[in-house]
Amino acid sequence: MAGNLGRTSLKCKRRSSDPMxxxxxxxxxxxxxxxxxxxxxxxxxxxxxxxxxxxxxxGVGPALAELDRIERRIVSKDARKIWGQDHPNVSNVNRV
Structure with a gap:
């Protein structure tokens, strides 16, 4: 994949609005x-x-904590696809 995202299995989308x-x-x-x-x-x-x-x-705090869990799950899923089952971040997949 070209660009600054590096190697990933995550989907990329084109923007139709102003992200800033x-x-x-x-x-x-x-x-x-x-x-x-x-x-x-x-x-x-x-x-x-x-x-x-x-x-x-x-609450805002618990909502941000849930975003942390969502992000960890997505990173774990991607780590499994890219680096394999033995990557340290893969163990968190089933915790969310």
Whole structure:
């Protein structure tokens, strides 16, 4: 795969909106979380996941913790496909 994503099995999508404007509209706590995220989340995707987590958990902190779990699961899934079953991040797949 070309570009700065490196080797990954994750799907890539073309943008039809302005990602910086979408990023600027995110809540402050979510922008801070996103700045330290491992994956290259799209602002719309992370907002949708955050809103769903917020409605399930009822609080910003627990919702961000759920985003951490979602991200770990996605990284684990990708690590298995790219580096194999023995990669250290693969063991977290079934914990979410």
């Amino acid at each position: 404007r979408d990023y600027d509209r995110l809540p402050r706590e979510l922008r801070i979380w996103l700045s330290g995220a491992v994956l290259p989340w799209r602002p719309r995707s992370v907002r949708r996941a955050f809103d769903a987590a917020l409605s399930r958990t009822g």
